[in-house]
Amino acid sequence: MSHIPEQxxxxxxxxxxxxxxxxxxxxxxIEVLHxxxxxVDKGQLVSLVGANGAGKTxxxxxxxxxxxxxxxxxxxxxxxxxxxxxxxxxxxxxCQAPEGRQVFGPMSVEDNLLLGAYRRRNAQLSERxxxxxxxFPVLKEKRRLLAGTLSGGQQQMLAIGRAPxxxxxxxxxxxxxxGLAPLFVAEILQVIDRLREQxxxxxxxxxxxxxxxxxxxxxxxxxxxxIVKSGSGRELxxxxxxxxxxLGM
Numbered sequence: 001m002s003h004i005p006e007q008x009x010x011x012x013x014x015x016x017x018x019x020x021x022x023x024x025x026x027x028x029x030i031e032v033l034h035x036x037x038x039x040v041d042k043g044q045l046v047s048l049v050g051a052n053g054a055g056k057t058x059x060x061x062x063x064x065x066x067x068x069x070x071x072x073x074x075x076x077x078x079x080x081x082x083x084x085x086x087x088x089x090x091x092x093x094x095c096q097a098p099e100g101r102q103v104f105g106p107m108s109v110e111d112n113l114l115l116g117a118y119r120r121r122n123a124q125l126s127e128r129x130x131x132x133x134x135x136f137p138v139l140k141e142k143r144r145l146l147a148g149t150l151s152g153g154q155q156q157m158l159a160i161g162r163a164p165x166x167x168x169x170x171x172x173x174x175x176x177x178x179g180l181a182p183l184f185v186a187e188i189l190q191v192i193d194r195l196r197e198q199x200x201x202x203x204x205x206x207x208x209x210x211x212x213x214x215x216x217x218x219x220x221x222x223x224x225x226x227i228v229k230s231g232s233g234r235e236l237x238x239x240x241x242x243x244x245x246x247l248g249m
Contacts, residue, residue: 016041023072047212050222093169105148116165132161153184
């Protein structure tokens with residue numbers, strides 16, 4: 001795959017809800033993002049695909065503010081948030097469902113969901129809770145149970161359902177189907193597609209590249225901390241390079 005020149009990639013970005021320009025990030029002396037540039041427009045589902053260790057999760061951590069950028073700019077809604085704290089980004093409307101579920105096991109399912117709304121406790125709280133229960137009916141059935149008693153798939157539903165409770169302008173999803181049985185994978189992906197249809201803006205990192213690109217309005221291929229290919233989901237699915245590298249074809 002040929003690399004996209006960093007300068008031209010940044011300059012060609014359309015004005016979107018999220019714009020990332022020449023972004024770099026490090027773990028100690030090791031640079032893992034190398035001048036990365038991308039854009040997400042309001043209402044889009046954008047998928048990031050690439051091998052393990054390519055930098056996809058680090059990118060989401062930088063966007064949510066839990067890992068610092070060493071260089072570059074993150075623009076959100078026209079505002080430079082490159083140095084804004086993670087909790088302030090939640091207030092601005094950036095919510096993340098992290099890799100590995102990370103639910104609060106000793107707390108009830110319902111209390112886990114309420115934690116997602118800790119900065120959005122307004123009159124619509126019960127309505128948002130019901131919307132999550134419509135997406136994941138099993139969570140309503142088990143709302144009084146401790147989250148730690150749920151199956152792995154149900155915990156992933158809870159982790160994803162918690163994020164919309166914060167009324168996100170941008171939802172960051174990191175490997176939502178990782179380690180799940182096929183039945184749960186299909187259900188999780190259907191819910192993500194439903195959220196997209198409802199107009200939610202989503203940046204998705206997903207190991208199932210075929211499914212991620214099939215539902216994506218736009219996609220980026222990440223290799224060793226760089227964007228090496230981009231296009232509509234359909235274009236990337238049809239790319240011989242992408243098919244050979246990530247789709248096993």
